[in-house]
Amino acid sequence: MKRPAVPVLALALLCSGTAGAQVFKWKDDKGVTHYSDQPPPPSTPARTRVEVKSFTTGGASVELPPELADAVRNRPVTLYTTADCGGCSNGRAMLMARGIPFREKTVATADDQAALKKAGSNGQLPLLLVGRSKLTGFEQDSWDVLLSEAGYPAEKTLPVNYQYPAPVPAAPPPPPPPEQPTRTEIDAVKPPPPVNAPPGFQF
Incomplete structure (x- = not known):
């Protein structure tokens, strides 16, 4: 029975939303492959098998050589x-x-x-x-x-x-201030006055 390709899906999700970030791939002592945007814990065995995938602004995935990836x-x-x-x-x-x-x-x-x-x-x-x-x-x-x-x-x-x-x-420049609603937009969300409201009634 085939196991679902969860790691592949996880990697695809990371690729789609992390341009300019890195994804780490490594195997634990049971041979299970892990994908994460965080490096493996120090206790992870066989750290030489860690691979780093860089997702650049161009959207291409580039695997760095181990020595360079570690640095x-x-x-x-x-x-x-x-x-x-x-x-x-x-x-x-x-x-x-x-x-x-x-x-x-x-x-x-x-x-x-x-x-x-x-x-x-x-x-x-x-x-x-x-x-x-x-x-x-x-x-x-x-x-x-x-x-x-x-x-x-x-x-x-x-x-x-x-x-x-x-x-x-x-x-980096601060984000622009939120747009203020126009008078037309403010009036549009006001509830209508009661049916029997006196002249000049305001909320």
Whole structure:
């Protein structure tokens, strides 16, 4: 008797609503395959069998090599940049050349500047975050050392069909205020006055 393909359905649901997220796949000690948007617990045996699927803004599912997937999970990379910044352009190009998955946050407003300082910079750009470690300014040797210490492969192993997420503001704009109902809409929901109401009656 065939068992229902519940994991496949679960993975499909995760894919449909988590663009830009990750799904972890692993087997427990009984050989049961699990899919989750959270990494397996530390007690999970045979962690080398954990696979990470990245769902990018392009909607394509890309399976990362195990060493790279572990580094992305344990010490994700974030790059803060701004326009007309040579070091930012060089840093971005260096990360892509080495095949490092990263998220880019741009600094253009006062709110972005505040977010940059909160992230650990004195205002200098670019700012590279690798897990909890940070480097300000671009210096290739220092960036290479930090990435290697974080477990990222020295040579590019990123799949050719991987799509980097689009840059986002360091301080995302607040959501727009809810639309206020018009007078016509307000009047439409008012109950009619009682049949015997006196002239000029109001609720």
